[in-house]
Amino acid sequence: MSNDSTKFTRLPATDAERDDPERATREAVVEFWTDRFGVPAAAFADHTFWERGAGKIWLYRGEPPSPVDIEGLGMTFLRTRQEHWKPTLEAVQRFGGRATENVVHLDRAQAATFVAGDDQELDWDGDWGYLIVTHDLAGESEPVGVGLYVYGELRSQVPKGRRRDL
């Protein structure tokens, strides 16, 4: 049951079912989203969680037998096995609309700066760390991606391949 970089291994439900002490559990992954961002656990009720490579968690709407040796399983979702767990931009765009905590709302110009991959000074009196960044689109708030807030600055975490001048 060692961690294999080519196979997807389903996350154990809880600590009690865990062989690899470093592997995240389903319970901990869901708790991370509810505790830090207020996304209800029900948002993930129909999904299974998988690890491929150290700490790279994927989210899949299906239940194949574990492990599964293929190229991709659903979407990349979360980075674990580091001090601060980090959601992916894709996960935030898909599920971050239900977040109620650690959400920073930007105006259009600030959002464009963020999507271009640039850091910016920002007043924020909440927690430091990874935040869900939102802006208004078509009359409603919409999640854009993940920012890292430290020392009065919002650091864009938009992956290079997703950056755009908008």
Added chain:
Amino acid sequence: MEPLGRYRPIVDDFDAFRAACERPLPSAIRVNTIKATVDRVTAALEAAGIAADPVDWHDRLFVLPEASAGGNWPYFHGWTHGQEEVSAIPATVLDPQPGERVWDACAAPGSKTTQLAALMDDRGEIVATDNNLGRISALRTNTERLGVTNVAVTHEDGRNHSLKPFGDAGYDRALVDVPCSCEGTIRKNPDALEDWSLSHVEGVAGVQKGILTRAVQVTEPGGTVVYSTCTFAPEENEAVVDHVLEVEDCELVDYDLPLTHRDGITEWDGASFDSSVTRAKRIYPHHNDTGGFFCAKLEVTG
């Protein structure tokens, strides 16, 4: 344009056909209903000053007469995906339902895969296969941007598709949108016919037969297989379907397509095909001002 001359005997108003093939196509987008609604996309494009003309036969498609598909906020959010009208036909015809198991045999770069996922409301299981790692990377980028979570990606030749990773479970439906000589994409890519040769057409037809055969084999009896190409060549269209009718237990079924089209042909270049291939449909550029396409719907019987 020489390769197209061979279709003079089967295309009505050949001069109009040839003229349409020389006109460029505007970009088009599909609304990704996994992340947005048609209304929100329309509002976001309007706010950005991007003109979007609805397509009359498909309520999730829009033509952008003056803009490219990417480079705008709705695209960044994965609300939209660049996809030509005719490219939206096969997934619509396959009509997958939420909760089903579907095989997408030649999936990259994923326009049709993500359309299948949206039609299934991101529920059920789509196994998306491609034999090229570079194109799989593009497929993964697209499924992620569009927020799809029910797609599993496999790297293999569709002719030898394995059911093993999923416990040998078969499929309810399969989409077989095969690599082809791409004659129908000439309006989008004027270089499409530069390397055209009859030997390439015949070679790729062999691959197409292999993939379609495998798709019928892995689909459960009563299940649906849709075969499509973006080319006019009967060797890659009716002849391939005729082949699978001979070697596997399946039959061609009729379907509605609210676009002007012509029936599949039963004779070509001295060969004759099963009479049911007329249930397949040919889409020509001069009829609906689109690209060219071929689409056949099969039911697995055995």
